[in-house]
Each structure stands twice: as C-alpha cells, then as structure tokens.
Amino acid sequence: MELELKNLTKDYNQHRAVDGINLKVSDGEFVVFLGPSGCGKTTTLMMTAGLIEPSAGEVFFNGKCVNTVHPKDREVGMVFQTYALYPHMTVFDNMTFSLKLQGVSTVERRKRAADVSQWLGLADLLERMPGELSGGQQQRVSVGRALIREPQLLLFDEPLSKRSA
Structure with missing residues (x-):
C-alpha cells in the first residue's frame, strides 16, 4: 500500500x-x-x-x-507502546477481538489465531490472561492482534521502548 x-x-x-x-x-x-x-x-x-x-x-x-x-x-494494524491488552480477556480473545466485532466467523478467527500465534511463538499461550505473561509475550500478543487483521499497513509506536538492552 x-x-x-x-x-x-x-x-x-x-x-x-x-x-x-x-x-x-x-x-x-x-x-x-x-x-x-x-x-x-x-x-x-x-x-x-x-x-x-x-x-x-x-x-x-x-x-x-x-x-x-x-x-x-x-486496513491498518497498530501496535501501541503500552500494548493496550484487555486484562480480562485471554490471549486468544485479545488477538481476535477486532475480528469478532467485524463479524468474522469463529472458525475463521480460530484459524487466523492459530496461524499468527504459531508464527509469533504464542500457540501455547492462547488461553492465558495478559497478567500471566512476560512483557515480551504481551508485546507479541499486541503484534499478533495487529497482524491477525491482515493489514495493508502496519504501524508500531515506540516498538523498542520496553525492550531491555
């Protein structure tokens, strides 16, 4: 794009x-x-x-x-500096929330979540809550939430701000 x-x-x-x-x-x-x-x-x-x-x-x-x-x-995916994860939702629900709002079927949401979570090393964490994750894992969930929409443009706000040197 x-x-x-x-x-x-x-x-x-x-x-x-x-x-x-x-x-x-x-x-x-x-x-x-x-x-x-x-x-x-x-x-x-x-x-x-x-x-x-x-x-x-x-x-x-x-x-x-x-x-x-x-x-x-x-068709823009955005990864926020603070990750902006919903603390009361599982990793799966955080990643697929926007798809659910768009009316994407449960089957398609599960497929996309499986693909993206596998690619990001999150497949074993889909049922966990954000508070149970490390900062790096939370960041990957935030990236996954942006990627799952299959955006044409991907924006990252301060992507390295919470990374250790």
Whole structure:
C-alpha cells in the first residue's frame, strides 16, 4: 500500500503537535520516525490510523483520501507502546477481538489465531490472561492482534521502548 501524508497538522488547543508533515511511502518501503519525546511521532501514527482527527491536511492510501474512513475500515494494524491488552480477556480473545466485532466467523478467527500465534511463538499461550505473561509475550500478543487483521499497513509506536538492552 502506498501512504501519503499531505500537510498533516494537529493542534491541541494552542499547541501545535504536528506541523504540516508531507511524506510519501511507496508500497513495500519501511519508514522510521525518529525524534525526541513530544515531537509528534505518536500523534502522526494515530492520525494515519484514523484514531485521532487531523486539524488540517490529508492522509492518502493508494491515492485515495481516507480522512473520513473509519479506523476499522482503513486496513491498518497498530501496535501501541503500552500494548493496550484487555486484562480480562485471554490471549486468544485479545488477538481476535477486532475480528469478532467485524463479524468474522469463529472458525475463521480460530484459524487466523492459530496461524499468527504459531508464527509469533504464542500457540501455547492462547488461553492465558495478559497478567500471566512476560512483557515480551504481551508485546507479541499486541503484534499478533495487529497482524491477525491482515493489514495493508502496519504501524508500531515506540516498538523498542520496553525492550531491555
């Protein structure tokens, strides 16, 4: 998927968090945003995913403006810095929750969970709760939750922030 950000801007009251970013990423490219804390990296990812609305500018996927497209329909997977796992749900339920909301059958959810969890080394952990997992395992569950949707674009917010050196 080709991604293009045109003059993407986000203001919070009197503070400009993102100031007119222009970026074009071709299909298959890998891009990293680097910068100090508070410079707008997370805000830019959240606008790209549709989780927050830009104050100005546009987000394009394959040449189509997606500013008004609901996040669940953007074909974007996002892995959050905090993992954002539901503590009362099993690993399986965390990974497949968005599929369930989209009406994907139980059989298909189980198949996708089996495939993704095998690939991420989580197959033996599907019935565990997040609180029973190590930080690295929780991070893999968060990655699995993003991958299970088979996204065209995968966004990671601070993917190394909780990793030990």
